[in-house]
Structures are given as structure tokens and as C-alpha cells.
Amino acid sequence: DGGITQSPKYLFRKEGQNVTLSCEQNLNHDAMYWYRQDPGQGLRLIYYSQIVNDFQKGDIAEGYSVSREKKESFPLTVTSAQKNPTAFYLCASRRDRSNQPQHFGDGTRLSIL
Amino acid sequence: AQSVTQPDIHITVSEGASLELRCNYSYGATPYLFWYVQSPGQGLQLLLKYFSGDTLVQGIKGFEAEFKRSQSSFNLRKPSVHWSDAAEYFCAVGVSNKFYFGSGTKLNVKP
Numbered sequence: 001d002g003g004i005t006q007s008p009k010y011l012f013r014k015e016g017q018n019v020t021l022s023c024e025q026n027l028n029h030d031a032m033y034w035y036r037q038d039p040g041q042g043l044r045l046i047y048y049s050q051i052v053n054d055f056q057k058g059d060i061a062e063g064y065s066v067s068r069e070k071k072e073s074f075p076l077t078v079t080s081a082q083k084n085p086t087a088f089y090l091c092a093s094r095r096d097r098s099n100q101p102q103h104f105g106d107g108t109r110l111s112i113l
Numbered sequence: 114a115q116s117v118t119q120p121d122i123h124i125t126v127s128e129g130a131s132l133e134l135r136c137n138y139s140y141g142a143t144p145y146l147f148w149y150v151q152s153p154g155q156g157l158q159l160l161l162k163y164f165s166g167d168t169l170v171q172g173i174k175g176f177e178a179e180f181k182r183s184q185s186s187f188n189l190r191k192p193s194v195h196w197s198d199a200a201e202y203f204c205a206v207g208v209s210n211k212f213y214f215g216s217g218t219k220l221n222v223k224p
Binding site: 004006031033035040041042043045048050058088090092096099101102103104105106107109 | 117122145147149154155156157158159162164203207210211212214215216217
């Protein structure tokens with residue numbers, strides 16, 4: 001079945017470390033997104049990409065980086081510059097048509113040791 | 114700036130009772146509107162969407178939503194709630210390939 005796979009499900013980071021969250025989709029979707037979810041705040045957009053080798057900052061991009069070398073993959077790196085990285089991270093993808101909804105992965109929960 | 118407001122943080126209903134979750138948005142034109150549901154520790158699942166046409170849209174799991182342009186609202190309804198509907202519900206607005214989410218409404222269902 002087609003879908004979006006996020007790994008790992010749980011991730012722990014030490015202070016000062018960079019960590020990379022994986023997001024892979026086999027839906028042949030053009031656009032991919034990363035969101036951060038904190039309790040009571042809904043989803044906030046970190047980065048998004050509409051095409052390979054191109055991506056744009058969302059509302060809270062500071063302390064994060066992404067790459068889009070392949071259509072299927074959109075990994076997110078949480079750098080040591082992100083001072084409050086503990087959160088639930090969701091990846092989404094969609095066909096790049098104006099009325100198409102997003103499809104979501106099952107998320108990665110990142111915690112600081 | 115676009116915004117999405119879900120005024121109810123928590124709602125508790127009895128099993129079998131009707132449900133209405135409120136959503137208001139702020140945007141100049143009619144955006145694309147969505148409702149998603151999230152179980153704990155999971156991703157979001159699309160319940161329904163509105164783009165144009167009939168203002169009452171049907172979704173999965175017996176949910177429906179009504180778009181009211183004059184009130185900038187897109188409220189989610191279900192005639193009879195089941196215990197399995199307990200989850201968090203998010204309203205979202207799509208504008209130019211970006212999506213804006215409300216802060217969510219947590220639904221509890223009493224037996």
C-alpha cells in the first residue's frame with residue numbers, strides 16, 4: 001500500500017547534537033512538508049518542498065534544516081541551534097494541485113536526554 | 114494573515130449524542146477547507162474537504178461539515194457519536210500550497 005513512512009518513532013537527543021528525522025513516501029507526490037506539533041498549539045510549518053532540489057522555510061524554520069534530493073524523501077535535521085526541540089514531528093505529502101489535501105505519516109517523537 | 118480558530122479546546126459528549134465542533138477562519142477569499150482527526154501518538158487522517166459547490170460536505174466515519182461563507186465557518190458535525198470517535202480534531206485551511214491548522218479540539222466520549 002502507498003503511504004508515508006516516518007522513522008524512527010521515538011528519538012532521543014543529547015544536548016548539542018544534531019539529529020535527522022526520516023520521511024519517505026511512495027505516493028508519487030510532488031510536495032512534502034514538515035510540521036512540529038506541541039500540546040495546545042496545533043501544527044506549525046517548519047519547511048516545505050514542492051519539487052526536488054527546492055524547498056522553502058515555513059513559520060518556524062530556525063534551528064532546522066532539510067534536503068530534497070529525491071522525490072520520495074524529505075529528511076529533517078534538528079540542529080543544536082534549536083533550543084527547544086522536544087516535540088512531535090509530522091511529515092506530510094500531497095499532489096501539487098491546488099485543491100489536494102495532505103497525507104500524513106505517523107510522526108516522530110523527539111525528546112532531549 | 115491567515116488564521117484558523119477552534120474555540121473549544123475540550124468537548125465531552127455522551128455516546129449516541131450529536132456533536133458539533135466549531136471552526137472559524139480568517140482569509141480574504143474562500144480557501145480550501147479540511148477537517149482531520151488524530152488519535153494519540155498518530156498522524157492526521159483526513160475526514161473531509163471543501164473546495165467549492167455544495168456547502169454541506171460528507172466525509173468518512175459518518176461526519177459532515179457545513180461551509181458558511183457569511184460566518185467564515187466550517188463546523189464539523191456527527192448525528193450520533195461512538196466511543197471510537199474520541200480523538201483530537203483539527204480544522205485546516207489551504208492557501209497557495211500552504212496549510213494553516215487550528216489548535217485542535219479534544220473530544221471525550223462518555224459511555
